Structure formats: structure tokens, C-alpha cells
Amino acid sequence: MNRPLRRVALACMVLFGLLLLNVNWVQVVKAEAYRDDPRNSRVLLRTYERERGPIAVLGQDGRRQAVAESTRTDGPLTWLRQYPGGASYAHVTGYYSLVYGRTGIERAEDDVLSGEADELFVRRLSDYVTGREPQGASVLLTLDPRAQAAAFEGLQGQRGAVVALDPRTGAVLAMVSLPSFEPARLSSFEPADIREYYAALNDATDDPLLNRAISKTYPPGSTFKVVTAAAALESGQVTPETQIPSPVLLDLPQTDSDLRNFGGSACSGETSTLAEALRISCNTAFGALGLQLGDDVLREQAEAFGFGDNDLRVPTSVADSRFPDDANAPQTAQSAIGQFDVRVTPLQMAMVAAGIANGGEVMEPYLVREVQSPDLSVLRTADTNLLNRAVSGDVAAELTRMMELVVAEGSGRRAQIDGVRVAGKTGTAQHAPGRPPHAWFIGFAPADDPQVAVAVVVEDGGNLGSEATGGALSAPVAAAVMRAVLGR
Numbered sequence: 419m420n421r422p423l424r425r426v427a428l429a430c431m432v433l434f435g436l437l438l439l440n441v442n443w444v445q446v447v448k449a450e451a452y453r454d455d456p457r458n459s460r461v462l463l464r465t466y467e468r469e470r471g472p473i474a475v476l477g478q479d480g481r482r483q484a485v486a487e488s489t490r491t492d493g494p495l496t497w498l499r500q501y502p503g504g505a506s507y508a509h510v511t512g513y514y515s516l517v518y519g520r521t522g523i524e525r526a527e528d529d530v531l532s533g534e535a536d537e538l539f540v541r542r543l544s545d546y547v548t549g550r551e552p553q554g555a556s557v558l559l560t561l562d563p564r565a566q567a568a569a570f571e572g573l574q575g576q577r578g579a580v581v582a583l584d585p586r587t588g589a590v591l592a593m594v595s596l597p598s599f600e601p602a603r604l605s606s607f608e609p610a611d612i613r614e615y616y617a618a619l620n621d622a623t624d625d626p627l628l629n630r631a632i633s634k635t636y637p638p639g640s641t642f643k644v645v646t647a648a649a650a651l652e653s654g655q656v657t658p659e660t661q662i663p664s665p666v667l668l669d670l671p672q673t674d675s676d677l678r679n680f681g682g683s684a685c686s687g688e689t690s691t692l693a694e695a696l697r698i699s700c701n702t703a704f705g706a707l708g709l710q711l712g713d714d715v716l717r718e719q720a721e722a723f724g725f726g727d728n729d730l731r732v733p734t735s736v737a738d739s740r741f742p743d744d745a746n747a748p749q750t751a752q753s754a755i756g757q758f759d760v761r762v763t764p765l766q767m768a769m770v771a772a773g774i775a776n777g778g779e780v781m782e783p784y785l786v787r788e789v790q791s792p793d794l795s796v797l798r799t800a801d802t803n804l805l806n807r808a809v810s811g812d813v814a815a816e817l818t819r820m821m822e823l824v825v826a827e828g829s830g831r832r833a834q835i836d837g838v839r840v841a842g843k844t845g846t847a848q849h850a851p852g853r854p855p856h857a858w859f860i861g862f863a864p865a866d867d868p869q870v871a872v873a874v875v876v877e878d879g880g881n882l883g884s885e886a887t888g889g890a891l892s893a894p895v896a897a898a899v900m901r902a903v904l905g906r
Contacts (some may be wrong), residue, residue, distance in 0.1 A: 429791055432577070438668070449726070450639055462570065464506060465532050466495040466496055466497055466516075466550045466834055467496050467497075467704070468496075468497065468532065468533055468553065468554065469488050469490075469496075469497050469552070469553045469554060469558065469793070470477055470488040470497060470499060470531050470532060470533075470554045471488075471530065471531045471532075471533070471553065471554030471555045471556040472484040472486060472487040472488070472556045472557075473485055473486035473487075473503075473511050473523055473524075473527075473531070473556070473557045473559065474557070474558050475503075475558070475559050475561045475562075475563050475566075476558065476563075476787075477563055478564065478603070481559065482556075483502075483563060484502055484503075484505025485501065485502055485507045485510075485511055485559070486499065486500070486501050486502075486503065486507075486511045486514075486523075486524070486601075487499075487500055487502065488500070488706065489892055491607075492756065493607060495516075495607055496686075498605070498606070498607060499513075499514040499602075499603070499605040500602055501513075501600070501601045501605070502601045504600060504601075504602075505570075505598035505599060505601075506566055506567065506594065506598070507561070507566065508522075508598045508599050508600070508601045508727065509522065509593065509594070509595045509598065509629035509630075509631065510522055510523060510559065510593050510629075510785065511523050511524060511601060512524040512525055512560065512601065512711040512734075513601035513605050514601075514605050515604045515605050515612060515616075516605070516606075516607060516609060516612065517604075517609050517612045517613060517616070518604060518612070518616060522629075522734055523557060523559070523733075523734065523785065523786070525734075526731075526733040526734045527557045527733065527789070528796075528893075529707075530554065530555040530557060530789050531554045531555065531557060532554050533552055533553060533554040533555065535555065535797075537555075537789075537791070537797045537798070539838045544674075547768050548623045548828045553792040554792070555763040555789055555790060555791050555797060556789070556790045556792075557786055557788075557789055557791065558614075558786070558787045558788040558789070558790065559590075559785055559786060559787060560584075560589035560590050560591065560784065560786070560787045560800070561590065561591060561592060561593065561785070562591045562592060562902065562903055564739065564902040564903070564905075565582050565870075565899050565902040565903045566592045566593075566594065567591035567902070568592070568595075568895075568898040568899045568901070568902040569582070569594040569837045569895065569899050570594050570596070570598075570686060571898075572874075572894065572895035572899070573594060573596045573874075573876070573895060574596070575596060576596060576629075576876045576877070576879060576891065577596060577624055577877040577878070578595075578596060578630065578856075578874065578875045578876040578877050578879065578892075579593075579594065579595045579596070579629075579630035579631040579634075579764040579871065579874075579875055580592055580593070580631070580764070580873070580874050580895060580896075580899060581593050581631050581764045581765045581767075581872065581873050582595045582768065582771065582870055582871065582872040582899050582900075582903065583768050583769040583771075583772045583781075583783055583870070583871045583872075584772075584869065584870065584871075585771075585773070585775035585776040585781070585862060585868050585869075585870070585871045586776060586781070586868075586869075587781055587782075587802045588772070588781030588782050588783045588784055588785065588801075588802060588803070588805070589784060589787070589800070589802075590732060590783055590785045591870060591899075591903055592629045592872075592899055592903075593629075593632070593765075593785070594631065594754055595628065595629045595630040595631050597622075597625075597626040598626055598631075599619050599627060599774060603615045604616060605904050619641065619793070622631055622791050629734075630875075631642035631763065631764045631765055631769070632732065632734065632735075632736045632737060632763050632765050633736075633737050633761055634737065634739075634763065635737050635738075635739060635761035635762055636761065636762060636763075636764075636847060636849070636856055636858075636875055636877075637756055637757055637760055637761060637762075637847040637848070637856070638756040638760060638762045638767055638845060638847060639755070639756045639757065639845035639846050639847030639848070639855065639856065639858055639863030640699045640701075640755060640843065640844065640845035640846060640847075640858070641756060641767055641770075641843050641844070641845035641859070641860045641873075642753075642754075642755065642760055642762075642841065642845070643696060643699065643754075643755060643756065643845075644696070644770060644771075644817065644821065644843050644860070645703045645716070645719055645723060645770060645793035646704050646707055646708060646711070646716060646719075646754045646755075647692060647696055647704075647707075647722055647817060647820065648719055648723075648774070648808065648809050648813060648817060649711055649716055649718075649719035650692065650710075650711060650812045651692075651717060651809070651816055651817065652719065652809055652810065652813055653711060655710070655711075656692055656707075657692070657816075658691065658692050658693040658816050658819070658820055659691050659692070659693065659838045660691065660692055661689040661690065661691060662689060662690060662691070662692055662695060662703050662706060662707055662860040663688065663689055663702070663703065663706045664685035664686065664687065664689055664690040664695055664700045664702055664703035664706075665685075665688055665702050666678075666679065666684045666685075666702070667677070667702065668701075668702040668706055670705075670747065670751055671709075671747045671748065672746060672747055672748055673748045675748065677701060677702055677751055677752070677755075678701065678702070679700060679701045679702055685698060685700040685702065685703060686700075687696060691705050692707075692820070693819075693820045693823060695707075695823050696820045696821070696822070696823070696824060696828075696843070697823045697827060697828040698828060698829075699824075699828070699829055699843075699844065699845075701755050704754050704755050705751035705752070705754055705755055706751070707754060707756065707877040708750050708751045708753060708754025708755070708817060709747060709750060709751050709754075711754075711834045712743075712750065713742070713744070713745040713749075713750040713753065713809060716741060716750065716753060716754060717741045717742075717743075718737070720739075720741040720760075722780075722806050722807070722808040722809070723766070723769060723770045723773055723780055723806070723808045724739065724766055724769045724770075724773075724780055724805060724806065724856065725739045725741050725762070725766065726738065726740060726741070726806075727739075727742060730782075730783075732765070732783050732784055732785045733784070734785070735788060736763060736765060737763050739763055739766035740759070740760070740761050740763040741760055742758060742759040742760065745758065745759075756845060757847070757848060764873045764874070764875050765783060765873070766873075767858070767860045767873035767875075768783075768860065768871055769783060769805075770808075770860060770871035770873075771842075771860040771861055771862050771871040771872065771873060772862065772868075773806075773808040773809070773814075774808075774809070774814050774817045774818060774821070774840070774841075774862070775814075775818070775862035775868035776814075776868065776869045777814050777815075778807055778808055778809040778810055778811050778813060778814040779804055779806075779807050779808070780804075780805045780806045780807070780808050781802060781803065781804060781805060782802075782803040782804070782805040784800050786798075787800050788800065788815060790900045818841050818865055821841035821842055821843055821861065821865075822839060822840070822841045822865050824842055824843050824844065825840045825841060825842045825861065828844075829844040829889050830842040830843065830844050830859065830861065830889050831889070831893075831899065832889050832890065832893035832894050833859060833861055833889065833893040833894070833896050833897045833900075833901060834897065835863060835897055835901055835904075835906060836906075837906070838863050838864050838900075838904065838906065839863070839864050839865035839866055840861055840862075840863045840864070840865060840900070841861055841862055841863070841865040841899070842859060842860060842861025842862070842893070842896070843859070843860055843861065844857075844858065844859050844889035844892070844893060845857075845858035845859070845860075846858070853878060854878040854879065855878075855879075856875055856876065856877050856878065856879060857875070857876040857879030857889070857890065857892045858873070858874065858875050858876075858892055858900045859872075859873070859874045859892035859893045859895075859896045860872070860873045860874075860896075861893075861896055861900070862900075863900045863904065864904070869902040869903065869904060870899070870900050872896045872899050872900060873896075873900075874892040874893075874895045874896045875892065876891045876892050876895075879891040879892065
């Protein structure tokens with residue numbers, strides 16, 4: 419009789435132990451994950467009882483301008499999230515939704531905006547003791563409102579993205595993705611309206627919820643020739659004046675296919691200098707250069723500019739830009755001109771331009787300038803961090819002079835700014851048979867004292883017949899953003 423009872427007792431003890439383990443797993447180990455899950459409406463509802471901190475930018479007069487803020491209501495939910503920055507800042511701020519949780523900076527900096535960060539513990543304790551109404555901290559972004567407006571206006575009617583950086587620090591001066599959306603409509607207190615608007619956005623073929631600046635990758639096309647040129651110069655095998663093959667057709671090894679110039683055009687002769695090949699964007703010259711250097715050299719150079727960095731955050735996560743592994747000879751030639759399986763975010767190509775502008779040093783990009791507590795004390799200030807040295811100072815200077823020729827005399831003329839030396843590179847990136855290529859521009863200004871580096875991509879914005887069309891839509895947008903930063 420005792421043996422069956424002992425077995426039952428043992429089974430109950432095991433079950434009770436498993437129950438304790440499960441409770442600890444749910445309430446301790448998984449507590450943070452459940453709390454941060456955007457679907458956790460219970461936690462979300464509680465946060466509406468506290469004033470969420472604003473997300474702001476610095477205006478031209480040095481005053482803070484809120485692009486996201488909370489306003490008091492008379493309803494059961496005390497604080498309503500609103501977005502004075504609207505659609506132009508939507509992909510940066512993200513949204514704070516009763517139904518769909520949070521995205522963008524609203525999610526990445528949620529602990530400080532909600533007042534739950536460890537840095538605000540003393541403030542929370544003081545609020546409890548004094549009975550003061552709790553408040554979240556404010557987040558000040560690095561964005562320049564003039565540059566943001568210029569990028570948003572310049573891209574109107576297009577699908578694409580703009581990223582501008584301060585090459586000296588890595589601060590993001592503009593980040594725009596179009597089409598966009600109105601975050602306030604996802605942050606209302608009307609669940610039915612929120613779901614209807616979200617469904618319309620989610621079903622749209624042009625994907626307005628996607629932040630193309632950091633979450634979508636594209637073939638970079640001819641803008642990647644800057645990376646190929648950097649690899650060639652760094653190798654010591656060529657100088658800007660070295661003659662390299664530039665035939666009408668480049669015979670690719672291991673295949674019956676040939677590499678042609680964009681639109682089937684000829685370059686300046688059977689050979690061209692490296693500087694001239696970049697100015698006229700000669701495919702066959704850079705394909706031949708890729709074959710000469712090899713895929714490992716090109717990949718190492720791309721990674722020095724930030725390709726393959728899976729941990730890059732600004733603080734929102736960034737899609738991985740990549741150069742293909744184990745490319746054969748024909749694939750290497752195609753990759754050298756930014757085709758085959760080379761894929762980049764617009765942020766990555768802005769980092770390429772910024773690295774050259776900054777004497778070869780690529781700075782880690784960041785969007786948050788400062789976090790400030792409700793009593794105006796500074797909790798956190800952004801550090802400037804060196805990500806990589808991509809090229810030597812001498813090579814950066816040579817690339818700058820070559821890119822200046824592209825804007826002064828080549829396909830980038832539409833990026834010219836009166837009284838300012840501009841360095842840049844246009845690109846057209848083929849991506850689907852029968853579709854117009856994507857139009858690219860990367861560059862920086864002033865070339866002799868760089869203060870802004872920019873990358874622009876316009877989806878399906880090029881023309882199948884001319885490399886110059888890569889800059890027709892993208893270069894004027896880049897010029898407008900650079901003028902805005904420079905105050906011209």
C-alpha cells in the first residue's frame with residue numbers, strides 16, 4: 419500500500435517542481451521578452467497612463483522641434499501619441515500603436531521614452547515619493563530639418579530613399595523613404611480605424627511601411643565602381659593615370675557572354691585611364707579591373723567600407739549589405755560594376771561616400787544625438803566611433819579628385835552646386851528584365867572640406883539606353899539635400 423502512495427507522492431512532487439520551473443521561466447527568464455513584445459497590450463495600455471517623452475530635432479534657430487509627442491486627453495487613455503513630423507519623419511520615428519505596438523525610434527528607444535530605463539530609476543522613485551506625475555525622457559535626433567525636408571520634397575512621386583551623413587562623425591542628417599505613411603493614423607485610440615489603415619498600407623504594392631533607407635537592399639550599379647577603384651588604388655597596381663583596357667566588348671572567361679557598356683556605347687578608346695573610366699562610367703574597364711584584382715580583393719575592400727556588418731544599428735537595425743562569396747571570373751567582372759549579387763542599402767552607399775570624404779575613415783552612423791530626462795539633465799550623449807579605415811588618406815584624396823570630375827564633366831553634372839566643389843558618382847542598376855534600372859547617386863560636398871555625404875536611389879528611375887540617366891533623377895535630389903545642409 420505504501421509503495422503506490424510513494425509513487426503518487428513522487429509524481430506530484432515532480433509535477434509541482436515542473437510547475438515551479440515553468441512559473442520561473444515565464445515570470446523571470448521570459449519576463450523581459452514578454453514585456454517588450456509589441457503584441458502585449460496589457461503593458462501597452464499601462465504606458466498610456468504616463469506621458470511618453472518627445473522625439474525631437476534641432477531647428478535652424480537651435481530650438482527643439484518635436485516630431486513625435488504625447489498630448490493629454492479626457493478619455494480613459496490619458497496620453498495620445500501624435501506626430502508633428504508627419505510622413506516625412508515616419509520611417510525614422512516609427513509609430514506607437516494601441517494595436518500594432520511600436521516601430522522605429524519609438525521601439526529602439528522605448529525604455530527611455532516610456533520612462534522605464536535604468537537611468538531614470540531615481541526619477542521614478544522621486545515621482546513616487548512626491549506624487550509627481552511620471553514622465554518619459556526625450557530623444558533628440560541628429561536629423562537636420564532642412565535636409566530632411568529637401569529629401570522628402572525631392573523624392574515626391576517616386577519610390578526610393580535618401581540618406582545623408584556628416585562624414586566627420588557619422589551623424590545621420592537625413593533619412594527619407596518613399597512612399598511613406600501617416601504615423602498618427604496608426605497611433606489613434608480607434609482600433610477599427612487603425613486596422614483599416616494598416617491593412618491598406620500592408621496591401622499596397624509599393625510597400626509604404628518599409629524603410630527603404632535601411633531595410634531594403636538594391637544592386638548599386640555603377641556607384642560600386644568607386645569601391646572597385648578604391649581596391650585598385652589600395653593595391654598599388656594602378657594610379658588614376660594608369661591605362662586600363664576599355665574595349666567595346668569585354669570577353670568574359672568561362673562563358674560565351676560578353677560584358678557590354680551601358681546602352682552598348684563605346685568608351686574613349688581601347689584603353690582609358692582609371693580616372694577617365696570612372697568619369698564616363700566605363701563598364702568594360704571596371705569589369706577588366708575586377709578580373710585583374712579578383713573577388714577576394716573586391717570583397718575585402720567592400721567589407722572595409724562596412725559591407726557584411728551584421729551588427730550595424732542606428733539604433734534601429736540595418737539590413738546587411740553584401741558582396742557575393744566565391745564569385746567565379748564572369749561573376750567577379752559583373753560584381754565589379756555593382757551587378758550580379760552585390761546588394762546594398764542606401765545607408766551603406768552613403769557610408770562609402772562618407773568614408774572617402776573623411777580621408778578614408780568610415781564613422782559608425784547614428785541617429786540619436788542626445789537623451790534628456792524630464793528635468794532637462796542629459797542622460798546620454800552620442801559618441802562618435804570609427805567603424806573602419808577603408809582606404810588610406812592618399813587614396814581617399816585620389817578618389818575625391820576622380821569623383822569631382824564625374825560631377826564637373828561627367829554623368830553627375832546635375833549634382834553641381836554654384837560655388838561649391840562636389841564629388842560624386844552616378845549609377846544605373848539593372849534589377850529585372852524589361853524593367854527600367856534603378857537610378858543612383860552618391861557624393862559629398864564641399865569636396866575640399868566635406869560636411870555632408872549623401873546617397874540617393876530612385877527605383878526604376880533610370881533609362882535602359884544611357885548611363886547618364888542614373889543621375890537625371892537622383893543627382894538633383896542629392897544636390898538639394900547638400901545645399902540644405904550647407905545653407906545655400
